[in-house]
Amino acid sequence: MKSNLFKYSMLTVGIVTAMGITTVNAATPTGGTSGSFNVTNKATASYTVAGNTTSQTAESNVVTVNVSETGSFSLISTVVDNTPNDDFGRDRSINAQANSTVDFTHTLTNGGNVNDTYTVNITNASGDNFDYNIASSVIKYQKVNAAGINVGEVKDLNGGTIALAPGEKALITITARADTKRVADTNGILTVTAESTYLKSKPSNTTATTYTATNTDNALTKTPLYAITKSATTNLGNKNLDLNNANAYVDYTITVKNEGNIDGTAISISDDLPSGLVAIAAGQDNYIEPTVAASNGSVAGTAVISNSDKTITVAGQNIKVGETITVTFRAKKADGATSTSSSFVNYAVVRDNTKDDDTANTPDIIDRSDNGLTPGGPTESTYEDPAKPLVGADNNNNATVETTNQRRAIAITPGANKEVALVTPVTNNEVSNTYTYTITNNGNDITEAAGTGNNANAVKLSIKPTATKSPGIIDDPNISITRVYVDANDNGKFDTGETELTGVNGIYDLNAATPLVNGTRTGLAPGASVKIGVQVASTGQGSNNPNSTTDNVNNIGNFETLTVAVQPNGAVNGTAAPTSTATNPLSTTSTTTLQGINLMKYQIGADCDANPGVAAEGWLTTNAKAKADQCVFYKLEAKNTFTDSNRVVNNLIVSDTLDSKLTYQANSFSASPTATSQTLGQLITVTFASIAANTTANVIFAAKPSQTGTNSTNP
Secondary structure (H helix, E strand, O other): OOOOOOOOEEEEOOOOOOOOOOOOOOOOOOOOOOOEEEEEEEEEEEEEEOOEEEEEEEEEEEEEEEEEOOOEEEEEEEOOOOOOOHHHOOOEEEEOOOOEEEEEEEEEEEOOOOOEEEEEEEEEOOOOOOOOOOOOOEEEEEEEOOOOOEEEEEEEOOOOEEEEOOOOEEEEEEEEEEOOOOOOOOEEEEEEEEEEHHHHOOOOOOOHHHOEEEEEEEEEEEOOOEEEEEEEEEOOOOOEEEOOOOOOEEEEEEEEEEOOOOOEEEEEEEEEOOOOEEEOOOOOOOOOOOEEEEOOOOOOOOEEEOOOOOEEEEEEEEEOOOOEEEEEEEEEEOOOOOOOOOOOOOOEEEEEOOOOOOOOOOOOEEEEOOOOOOOOOOOHHHHOOOOOOOOOOOEEEEOOOEEEOOEOOEEEOOOOOEEEEOEOOEEOOEEOOEEEEEEEEOOEOOOEOOOOOOOOOOEEEEEEEEEEOOOOOOOOOOEEEEEEEEOOOOOOOOOOOOOEEOOEOOEEEHHHHOOEEOOEEOOEOOOOEEEEEEEEEEEOOEOOOOOOOOOOOEOOOOEEEEEEEEEEOOOEOOEOOOOOOOOOOOEEEEEEEEEOEEEEEEEEEEOOOOOOOOOOOOOEOOOOOOOOOOEEEEEEEEEEOOOOOOOOEEEEEEEEEOOOOEEEOOOOOEEEOOOOEEEOOOEEEEEEEEEOOOOEEEEEEEEEEOOOHHHHHOO
16 A cells, blocks of 8 residues: 655745735745734933933834734655655655654744744554554654754654744654554555644634644555475485485475565575484585575575584575575485484575664564464564465475385295196186286385386386206297286186286286276385286197107106296386395296106017016017917006196096907906906907006006917017
8 A cells, every 4th residue: 555645734824014024925825814913112211401300201203013924834744864755656664573663754844934833743544554653653853943053952842842933944753653563565654743833823713724734654564575485306306215225315495585575684594404304514425515596686695504414504695675595405314314203394494683684683584484483483474465375475395305215125926836738728718727926016115017118117027938858948839828917816717807918028017917097007016916827838749659650749747947037127216126035036937847648558478378467577668579379468557747646647548459460368457556447359448537646557468469470470
């Protein structure tokens, strides 16, 4: 608010003498009375005549002078300190503190030709923002004669009057006091009146305006207002301070802008670091020198780190209206700092004594970057205009760092070694042989596999064959990976709705296996895990016939080792990729071995009534000899090569068709274990209900060769 009430008044009264004395040049009177009075005079004499002692008298003629009276005075607001006032469209300044004072100066001039006495009063005007304490305000004046020479000393007017001879002036200083604190840009208007005793005594001056001059004085509340913004960035480029990293640090930036209506002088900018932080001092790792910069020409101060490394202070800093001071410094975690027992929230504080600008030790402004202070203390908000909430607004929102104890550890559960049938059946798109691996984020405060592709946060999953039965060959063509998927319900099967992973050359993106939230894969939070299913199919054969053109391969005992490895791509939030440890292995292996019935046929020539046992010597897989009157005994050995006790072979059917040159010999058959059924003759078929793992079923029978030609000696 800006007052337009300032005025000055001049009151003039003119009286013309009958003797032709001219009127005083004066402004048109605003009040008062005109008149004259006659001064009549005659001369008298007394005397004695010689020789006569009697007193004689004489009286002259009467002469009359018509005297003209002029009552005129002015009250004008003046300037004594080169500060423009309302005469020039400006306001005087008053400090915002309680009990602040402002000097208003006026010149009271007796412009008439009569002695006059003036009563000066001050009152609070209406329609302004604050009042002055009239009782504690002080009025002083210095009388000056027409020649401009001081008359007497400065005097207190309070309760008295000012007597001025014609042409004399009184230089009046009104020191007005405002008891209460005020916000910036608020006005206080003081009404100053001077009342002429002479003019008031005239009967014609019936209204106060005819004998009273009025001025209005306006003071505008002037104060700096500091908008403080504080921000923090850690060495990770974010607001995460890793307490597990000895090289972690925080770069702080403090900006202080003067959004008030007067310059700030000798302010203090400081930052008291909380229990979890200390400033990095010269000579320490990651030290950078604190900086101070001024945006509009003020001399930048120096940021000083205290001996304890706990406080950063810029003292004696000037800041113009609209100017910004920027302070930067670096801090690190304090010894023993923890996220539970330490504080990592801190504030920048500006202190200013707006009256005594030589020091901020006794401030009337203490402004913190979050607009909050200890209750009852002086705060800048006292001077801020509630109608202008953005003026002097502070912001500490970006100054708080979040602490972590970052540790990276990813573990994969051990793989299982499995024996599988030579041919793994595929039913309803399911493979009967599935390996399941649980991958767990055992780290602290870091989400793994949050990124994809070559992003540093990406985690790859390598699933590749690395060894086989044959040295130098890492991929068995009869053992293959058919599907990699997320086994969400941990049942070892690929179910509808579960995520199938696609990879290139055995490399998969683990992010694709993590939870999906609002269309985005979230990665593995600390403690979270994901189960990966790997289905392996087999297409082996079990022939021991070296002369077969189609079934001449026996894959029993062949194996392939699958290595499943978690591969973190790089550092996450400044913490390096984890390494594999005994407690948190990053890789594991699973070996798939092909097993089944290994069928061998043995022969031996012997007397027909002999009964060679299973363990008899002489059983051959090579050529044998028999005499014409002997029989050829055959042993069919069907071994269950599985070592897993659960891998029982059921409904084993062993069969053999005799050559036409052979005749089956009755009563030569035996089987162990006991067969559930058998068909004997030129076609021999033997059925076993079950054969335990690592157990052999044996069938023995005899056949007699024909007695013609050289057949008796054929093997």
